[in-house]
Amino acid sequence: MQQHAAQNKKVVVIYSGGMDSYTVLRQADMAGYEVHALAFNYGQRHSKELDVAKAVCEKYQYAFQLVDVSNINPLIKGSALTDDIDVPEGHYEEASMQQTVVPNRNMIMLSMAVGYAVSIDAEAVYFGAHSGDHAIYPDCRTEFVEAMNAVCQIANYSPVEIRAPFLQSDKIDILRTGLELGLDYSETWTCYKGLEKACGKCGSCQERLEAFEKNNAIDPIAYF
Template sequence: MSEKVVVIYSGGMDSYTVLHRAIQDGYDVYALSFNYGQRHVKELDVAKNVCDMFRINHKIVDITAINQLIGGSALTDDIDVPEGHYASENMKSTVVPNRNMILISLAVGYAVSIGADKVYYGAHSGDHAIYPDCRPEFVEKMRDVCAIANYETIDVVCPYLNNDKIEILKDGLSMGLDYAYTWTCYNGREKACGKCGSCRERLEAFAENHATDPLAYEAV
């Protein structure tokens, strides 16, 4: 019987790759998605469709109540989504306070309840400059805490922690993944905007891998 793992799955290209990396590695995957009040739920719809298609155990959990406590992010509040490259200073407006600590904590509780001993999430090196909760030191400390927070030891696994999005996509393409089944844009319109930091980084990853992004864009 395969070992159970929980994968925090947003529906974006990074978590989509992490999801399939866990499957490829032989785990029995339980995908966990969160509605935390992000400005659109398009990626959650994409996540549901992927899990239905591949018959992956999947839960979407509504935690929008936390918006009473945390805010000030362009991803959750009525703040314009910044455009331009991810490394730009204005991309800090997309930080959601304490998001990954909250999501990992909930995922660890779920892992304990189903008898899993690992939680996967998609932090990568391209996020280190902007997002403190994607940096190696955060992952290391969360791993330490999650090893002692319950009677059961839960490991926090980031298979691409020291890889950038170009390398993540390269691995996904080597697995034959179709990235038409992902949504990366910070906007939830019919087409990806092509201008936000998330779109720019995604398009650069495809260009560096000499591959064509299957998503339609308003502007590239």
């Protein structure tokens, strides 16, 4: 992971409430950046992850913006995360997990985050793309991040860098980093289903559970 000299500079972190973006958020804070968290309601199936994101930002006193872009939902249809489609179960490698792709989601969020960064004079936008997403999510791949970064150097008078510190790492590596930093993953929500407890069956839960197992750690959240 490339290191940047923070010196209390501002950064925007796209923050979903999940463990990947939580790790990015807390790591940026610990590196000395003034963190501005940005979450999006894009019409996802539930708001639990957004409630978790808000609670974390209140706890650590991060600036927090929740942007409601749910009115674009009719334009980005076809995903189990936004439409009345059953959430597929099983590991992320299974072809059915492509049903969880939300069309153009990261480009939409990054574009708005860059606008926010320019308006508050932040030097960069962070987001939690990682290598485990590469096979299924085109907008988490290295080519996409590099292209978006190039565009964001010329899209405004003030260049903004796109940083995905875990782009070449998987969720196992991300969790290992977070555990080494002493992060509390009970402050995260990963499950695609907004139930009282995590389902333990969807691809997101299975990848999370695998990460804890590989790190010889116990997941602090409750499962059915």
